[in-house]
Amino acid sequence: MTLLADPEAPAPVEENHRPSTAKRLFGLLLPYRGKLVVIGLLAVVSIGLNLLGPLLLGRATDLIVTGLVSRSLPAGATEEEILARLREQGEDTLANVISTVDVVPGQGVDFPALGQLLMVILGLYVIGSLSMLVQGRIVTNIVQHAVYRLREEIDAKLTRLPLAYFDRNPRGEVLSRVSNDVDNLQRTVQLSIGQMLTSLVSVVGVLAIMLVISVELAVLVLVCVPIALVLAAYISKRAMPKFAQQWQSTGALNAHVEEMYSGHALITAFGRQEQAVREFAEHNEIMYRSSFSAQAISGLIGPATRFITDLNYVLVAVVGALRVASGSVSIGDVQAFIQYSGMFSRPIIDVANFSGQLQSGIASARRVFELLDEPEQPPAPAEPATVSPVRGHVEFSHVCFRYVPEKPLIDDLSLTATPGQLVAIVGPTGAGKTTLGNLLLRFYDLDGGRILLDGTDITTMTREDLRSAIGLVSQDTWLFEGTIAENIAYGKPGATREEIIAAAQAMCVDRFVRALPHGYDTVLDEEHGGLSAGERQLITLARAFLAQPAILLLDEATSSIDTRTEVLIQQAMASLRAGRTSFVIAHRLSTIRNADLIVVMDQGAVVERGTHEELMAANGFYARLYSA
Template structure:
């Protein structure tokens, strides 16, 4: 069973200020895309079906922001009414009184504006969440479908962590940006423009004074972002290394304890944690001084506004309420600027993530040119290799002229040193790779004339590396054939000598296998994979012996289960112990991609060649100390 990894790769958002839960507006490190415009255009293509909803989101974002922007000006009117009434009473003017009815009317309008603004904000978030999640749903579907169409060489050339990072982390990064940053960008721009317009209606002079502080704000943002970005990058790099070390510590804890390396492992963790600590506090501290500095610059603007505004008020050019409204606008003025700069960085990071996803989607797929409905009515399992040529790269052939004829029901054992081509031969049978020359046939038909999925359905596989998923034992066995009944599952388990140990488990067939199926032994896992292959009932088998790490009793069970499985089926057995293949109908001895010897066990021993030397090396000194085939080098 494959282990789940939280492979956080690609563009990630640093914790702390500007991250989830931090104050808005902190500059975050951006990861630039190679082709920003092309990737952005392609990502927008996923948004195209939702143009109407996005237009509504745009309108609701603008309306929500506008209603919120108007509010300080209206609140300033209430202040003016209150102040005018108070001054009239203070000056003992005839009939002087505070017009509370008008104040109540203004406050009612203000409350209505806040409610309407909140409703539009709610509608905006609701629609954008639906659009964002549908877009990433389609994106995940495309990626998942693409992975199913990619050839084996793609997975051979890339780490699982990188593929997982593109499918999970990069897509999540896109989702977060679509759902949050796009609407924030709209509201920030509208807020900035709206605030400037409202301030101009109050006092162009005060607006000019405030705008003059902008260059200083931009200089501070640029300097802090430049310094914090390198520390954030170091923080993410160190975090990745620390995560890798922690994973090694806990997945290999048995080996660490067995060799008494606990202290060294803990010390290495301490050193890495120390480096991460220094990178993190520097990044957080430098980014954290953004707000105090911006506050200082803002206060300079407030002082100037108050001084100039006070002078303007004494001249009767501006009211107290308008000064109050202007100060509120001034306090809001820097926030959308910082948010816009921050979101621009986030979008850079998101486009980089999208580019990584699109790189995966653009990978060359397996070309399927076969007739989709062509099948063998009654598969016998006759397999033929005729002058096959193959190499993982066209300029370097591994197999130059491989010929082989296998009859139905035969057991073919494949032996040879590491890199001889045993696994390659199996991969060609399953059409994981296409050959460069010659042909491979099944029951006289070229395998290229069938769909790959059909070719693979003709084979059952039991590999040395067992694969069991997180689920019940029943579900893992039933994976071999869709729609299998309970009786068929139990019959397959009995044939694989697995039924007895399954029934000794507390939950029997309902026992849930945990991560890596570590709650059962290696031998028991192998028996389950054999049961799964028996249930599939394929005409041909590919078996990779996996008895080297089990006890003698379990090995006997596995050998008996293998024997039951191979009855009446063409079988290709990758052999590691020569003692298990003495009864094979034919033994293929491979080296450097070619079959250098073939025959029965007795014929090959009598020939005194490569196989005979190999056999003697494994059973020297009366057969003591069998040597694994993979350890034998030519």
């Protein structure tokens, strides 16, 4: 059976030298630095043009005010004369207001100039909006490509992770990191590029214009900014642990749902629906509480910062009115400044509101990067050994292995299988039978000793070369979503239809496939198209038969098959085994009576070996198992 290749990759980075999550997120965007520069330029253009709008609208207001005031003044008088007359009459405030604009007594509103100014403002807004639209398209393109590459990296990482990782992590938890966390990270990066860059350019531009209009009013605005930022930072710090809990509980909930769904028939058969519902409710409650806490705390940022900015808005309006009354600035300038004050506060509020999503995204990013930082299985040697052709001489030499360091499983096991030999491995549950197969396939690496294939240490070979020589049929039948023909052909890419049918006939698959409405083109879904466990197992046997491997590893491969069919398969397998080394792991001892060598294991050690007749005559452990 050809398994996934073991692509070489650098060793994982040590914890102390890993960059921060923020730096690694930024690293996802580094390949697109050119486009990021374009985004920055477009942001400057769009925001710059939009920032000119309030300033020009202030000028338009001044034009209207000037025209209205000028029309009410007697023609022929100069501005100085009118101001002096108003001050003599005690109208100092009105005189101060008029002094801030260029009045022409007797002249009304200059509508041609006003119209031209409004058209310019409209053009600026149109160009600014188009620039923002293009910017958004480029941001979307960058983020989608970056996340596409990230998913590829995760997929490649999963092929390099040792089997032990999947043993200790629920499948739903892994899927949650690959799907939910990546999607959440994508949303965060998408919003970050647009939100952060736009906010930064906007704040800098608005501040510069406000300083030009009035330094005093600008200082008043700046006093409130640190207060809002400190408040937002304090609340964000409190929210971060809650978001981490939220995504951890999401992974746990998904793992539970996946487990309950895959075992639905068993749960129903044992009447454990209520217990499953209770466990779901417990996970759901934990997720609810962590999500509620995270959203509730982060939700305080927006109202708190908005209160500060709204208070600042009121102060600007009051002080600005006083400055107009004193003649320091014009009405149009104050109007523009109030608009700029809102534009200055808006990015701060937006960033504050976005901080909740940012904290959530960082929590998801940490979970994704934790997966990418997991220790990988050792890489293939720089100059791997090759065995061609593979004869099938397998030797276990003083093999030692343990899943948990403090709990030995296999200790100093030696075993030799010659080409063409049928070796049966038997023993009670937990004796280490399946583990031997996993060690031969290098799903796990040895703690001591060696395994030799035709005299070559398997650790000096690539995993792809090793596994391509071994046909595996495990006790857990695995079929993917596709046609029956595609599932059989998985053992030999490029197999012809005739080869597929021949393998199916040899393994008694053809007889029940012909009865299906679409035959070999029947699509197997998650429920495997209504096939029985025995029929699914026969398909996996046909897959191994088609591969014609040098070594066969059958781990309870006929456990779900009826006795009559098993006899037929044993006959077919006899021809397949000719010249090939076969390892058969079996609990039904009647199926391995004709084995060339029977190895009896107990507690990780070989306690007996020999033929069926020899072991029965010895009247030892095997004889007791057989009699039982």
